[in-house]
Amino acid sequence: MGVVSAMIAAVLTAGALAAPAAPAAVPDFSTAEAGNPFVDGWYADPDVAVYEGRYWVFPTSSRPYNEQTYLDAFSSTDLVHWTKHPNVLTVANVSWARRAVWAPAPVQRNGKYYLYFGANDIQSNSELGGIGVAVADRPEGPYVDAIGAPLIGQFVNGAQPIDQDVFVDDDGQAYLYYGGWQHANVVKLNSDMTSLGRFADGSTYKEITPANYTEGSQVFKRNGKYYLMWSEGYWGGSDYSVSYAMADSPTGPFTKIAKILTQDSEVAKGSGHNAVLNVPGTDIWYIVYHRRPLSETDANHRQLAYDRMSFNADGTIRPVTMKVRDNFEDGNAYGWKAYGSTWSATDGTYRATASPGGKSLQDTNFATLTYDADVTITAGTGDAGVIFRATQPATGTDAYRGYYAGLTTTGRVILGKADNNWRQLATAAFPVTRGTRYHLRIEATGTTIKVYADSTLKLTVTDSTFTTGATGVRVFNTAAAFDNIAID
Structure with missing residues (x-):
């Protein structure tokens, strides 16, 4: 994701992000060679980070909305063997959240670990909910609400306040991208990571909606280009998919280039809501996403997968192929x-x-x-x-x-x-x-x-x-x- 790639090149100044320590062995795989799904259970909407030499995945618990009251996390040093960290965030530590806790976005700064999340699935500005921010002293939490209220709790530019992603640029400026209901916004985060900044024109919100946007913003940077990825289609259907755009600025304009991940009638359906993982110090990239097994009809029966993501010489992304592999090195036979x-x-x-x-x-x-x-x-x-x-x-x-x-x-x-x-x-x-x-x-x-x-x-x-x-x-x-x- 953007956080990972930005951290590699971050300026090591007081209050800025420290470059993540690279894990001992560099994972250079064509896909999850030990099998997709790579962890057990029904999960969706993954986001990723690299903290002190460990890869972290923070997903949504894929259950009925009223049962989505907690977040789990998974960590690994090699992208093969994964440790589950249950209940890193629960609604017990967020006074205003009660259900539909979605799409966690992790980032480390100021000696703290921040986790941005959506809650309550609000349908109008008269409801309490939206995007919150929680903080912890350790990557595995427990995370506690940092401000006692939503960071973004209103519809702005038609964007439902859900599905947030945090990207930190090379100059240390942090941005939060979010949005559902076919609209996407970007805001600046102040250095405290718990309040919104303003753009040079005095505005707080900028709409950056590309063509066919539905939800699930994800931003990263490579070779000076900014990439915005998002999900199209219905999250509970087989048409869920991932598209992307490129820009010269973190605020766009973002023009759609292509759809790169779709259902595969031989492997899985409903593939979407992705993160992007860059192995620190390399040009190795993975797309981490959720998908639904072919025989499953329950919309919430989603699983976590990752595949290799590759680029053409001009920086465009090649279509992602869902590969079927299992060498059982992880000691399980999930799937x-x-x-x-x-x-x-x-x-x-x-x-x-x-x-x-x-x-x-x-x-x-x-x-x-x-x-x-x-x-x-x-x-x-x-x-x-x-x-x-x-x-x-x-x-x-x-x-x-x-x-x-x-x-x-x-x-x-x-x-x-x-x-x-x-x-x-x-x-x-x-x-x-x-x-x-x-x-x-x-x-x-x-x-x-x-x-x-x-x-x-x-x-x-x-x-x-x-x-x-x-x-x-x-x-x-x-x-x-x-x-x-x-x-x-």
Whole structure:
């Protein structure tokens, strides 16, 4: 986000921001390599900061409005292993807030940690609520209301006072960007971070609404250019998405350039309300956002994800691709759903006990795909491998509709399809030793399916039974470990 990038270059003067200490290892990933969602639970509207060598994510708790009375946070030194910090802010510490606590925006200054938040979801200027500011002595809080009232508690220029973001420019001037109801404003923050300043023309609020703006402002700076990002569409719908504009000034004018993050019918829907994370001292950038799993219909069932964000030579942002990866280095299997067997993320792998057909699936819906996975049979006399284009999963030996490719303890690579029964499509010799890791690759394009084992093409089949569906892993009368899942 803007806070992070600005802190890197901040002038280290009294009262100004100190440059954040870089974490020991620089995370240079194509996406969340250990899997999206990267934390457990229903969360939305993330914002980020880097404090003393730790990455921090502050999201909204994605629940019904009356239950949104608290904020949690997550921290990590490597963007892989995350620690949850519950209840960093609650309405018990904000006298005027009672519900709809949204979109926290963190910043460090004056030896304190500030957290800006929306509360009460006001619909008119006759209601109490809007954007507040809380302060703490530690990044994890507890944060306490700093001024006893909303910092911005009125509609100005048609902008609902929600979805705030704080950006601190290289000269130390802090700005707060906010707005819902298709209008966006920017205000200056005084050095105390708890009061509003004025622009040179004497005004307090400047409208900066770009085309198709809905909500979720986010500002950062790179190579002298200012970027304004925002969300379009309905937050509870599949059309939620992220667009951006560029400007030469922190107050614009901001002219829309492009939409860069949208739903992906193969991966997730409702992707939006993003933050931007710059790894200190590098040109490595990530977009942190929320999205809804494909099979979820509850609007509040949103999860946190991040993917790599890249730039063209002219500074424009390339469209963001939601990648499907999981190397299980974080010790969890968030986003997977098991049917039979006992599954655990242990020692950087995803392990299943032996069972007659235990499987675990991701909430994906791929048609054309390249599916890579490492497979290790650890015990038993059956087989283990990957499922793709799968639907209607249930507990049972062949209780799904889809394809399966695996390795057998009898020294074969097999490909078949299930529909509450099993039909083998092809097989070939491939020596398999228990305890040895092998690499499977599936290439499925239209009716053509190719299976590679350790980079060697072993099977090619033409079959049109199943055209799209979920990806997963499976065991049959073996215990096995899976790793380095990647689907493109």
